[in-house]
Amino acid sequence: MTPAAAKPVDRQLPSEEARELLALTRDLVRNEVEPRAAEDEAAGRFPREVFGTLGEAGLLSLPYEEQHGGGGQPYEVYLQVLEELAAGWLAVGLGVSVHTLSCHALATFGTDAQRERWLPGMLGGEQLGAYCLSEPQSGSDAAALRTRADLDGEQYVVNGTKAWITHGGHADFYSTMARTGVDGARGISCLLVPGDSTGLSAAPPEHKMGMRSSPTAQIHFDGVRVDRDRLIGEEGQGFQIALSALDSGRLGIAACAIGVAQAALDLAVEYAGTRQQFGRPIAEFQGLSFMLADMATKVEAGRALYLAAARRRDAGMAFSKEAAMAKLFCTDAAMAVTTDAVQVLGGYGYTQDYAAERYMREAKVLQIVEGTNQIQRLVIGRHLTGR
Known part of the structure; x- marks a missing residue:
C-alpha cells in the first residue's frame, strides 16, 4: 500500500524564495518521487532519471554560489529541502546529500580556475557525484586509508580500493581521498577523478537491508591516471578537506x-x-x-x-x-x-x-x-x- 502524502510541515523560512522552493520540492516529491518509491525499492532499481528531474529544477546545487551554477541558498533552506525529499524516498534524499558532499571539496578548497572549469558542470544538474573516503580496512579510522596516488610527470597514478561508495559505478565524478605522502592524516590528498577514467571500475553493488535503490559499491582504482591540475587544495591537505x-x-x-x-x-x-x-x-x-x-x-x-x-x-x-x-x-x-x-x-x-x-x-x-x-x-x- 502506498503511503498517504505527507502533511506539510509548518516551517519558518527566511524568504519568499525559500517558501517557493519548498513548495516546488513538495510537488516533485508528490508527483515524481513517492509514486515509484515502493516498487523501485522492492526491485532494487536506481532512479537515475529522478536525479535528472531534480537537477533540472535546480535541487542538486542549492547551497553553492550562483556564479558557478549553484542555487545560492543557505544551509537552513537546503536541509529542509533534503528533509522533504527523504520523507518521500530516502534513496533520493540521501543521494542529493551525497552529491552535495561530493561537490564540497572543489567548491570550498579549489582554486578560482578549478571552480570555473569544473564546478558549473557538477552543479548543472546532469552530473551526479560520489565521495570516496572509506576503504575496506579503514572506515571510522579514515586516516589509515591505503589508496595511493603517485605523481608521474603531470599525472597522478591512483591504485587502491574504496568501499561503501554511494552511487558507485553510476557517478560522473569521484571526490577521492588518496595517499600521496607519509602514513597518517598528513599524507592524504584530494583528487577530482572523472567517472569514465580508464582503470576505474565498480564491484557489484552491496546487498543491503534497506536503501536498495541506492547503489553502494566498492570502487577499484587500477592505475587510474589523473591530471595533476585535478588536485584539490595542497598535497597533504586531503584529510582536512575530508573532515570539513x-x-x-x-x-x-x-x-x-x-x-x-x-x-x-x-x-x-x-x-x-x-x-x-x-x-x-x-x-x-x-x-x-x-x-x-x-x-x-x-x-x-x-x-x-x-x-x-x-x-x-x-x-x-x-x-x-x-x-x-x-x-x-x-x-x-x-x-x-x-x-x-x-x-x-x-x-x-x-x-x-x-x-x-x-x-x-x-x-x-x-x-x-x-x-x-x-x-x-x-x-x-x-x-x-x-x-
Whole structure:
C-alpha cells in the first residue's frame, strides 16, 4: 500500500524564495518521487532519471554560489529541502546529500580556475557525484586509508580500493581521498577523478537491508591516471578537506533522518486515527496516544537541532560539535520513531503492504553512514574536554 502524502510541515523560512522552493520540492516529491518509491525499492532499481528531474529544477546545487551554477541558498533552506525529499524516498534524499558532499571539496578548497572549469558542470544538474573516503580496512579510522596516488610527470597514478561508495559505478565524478605522502592524516590528498577514467571500475553493488535503490559499491582504482591540475587544495591537505566535508554532510544525514521519521509519524497517526478496535479509533487509547506524542516530540526536537546547527554554519560560526550532535540525535530519533511506527501498525507494520517496515530498515543505515553514532559521541566528547 502506498503511503498517504505527507502533511506539510509548518516551517519558518527566511524568504519568499525559500517558501517557493519548498513548495516546488513538495510537488516533485508528490508527483515524481513517492509514486515509484515502493516498487523501485522492492526491485532494487536506481532512479537515475529522478536525479535528472531534480537537477533540472535546480535541487542538486542549492547551497553553492550562483556564479558557478549553484542555487545560492543557505544551509537552513537546503536541509529542509533534503528533509522533504527523504520523507518521500530516502534513496533520493540521501543521494542529493551525497552529491552535495561530493561537490564540497572543489567548491570550498579549489582554486578560482578549478571552480570555473569544473564546478558549473557538477552543479548543472546532469552530473551526479560520489565521495570516496572509506576503504575496506579503514572506515571510522579514515586516516589509515591505503589508496595511493603517485605523481608521474603531470599525472597522478591512483591504485587502491574504496568501499561503501554511494552511487558507485553510476557517478560522473569521484571526490577521492588518496595517499600521496607519509602514513597518517598528513599524507592524504584530494583528487577530482572523472567517472569514465580508464582503470576505474565498480564491484557489484552491496546487498543491503534497506536503501536498495541506492547503489553502494566498492570502487577499484587500477592505475587510474589523473591530471595533476585535478588536485584539490595542497598535497597533504586531503584529510582536512575530508573532515570539513563530513561536518556539512552530517547535517545532511540529520535532515534525511528527520524526513524518514516524519514520514513514519504521518503514517502512524493516519493509521491510528482510522483503525478501529473496541468500537473506537486506537488513537483514542492512552497507550497509543502517548506513543504518538513521544514520536512527534522526537521529530520536532531533531528538526530544531539540525536547523540550529545549520544557522551556525550560515553565520560562519564553528559548527562541528553541533553537526555531530544533530547527526547523533536525529538518526537515533529516526530509528526510535520508525520502530514505534511499526508497533502502532501492529501486524500490518511488519508487512510490506505498508511503508512502515521500509522506513525502519532505512533508518538503521543513518546511524552508520558519515561516521557511526559512536564516532559522533567521540567527536562531541572531545569538543567538551578540549582535546
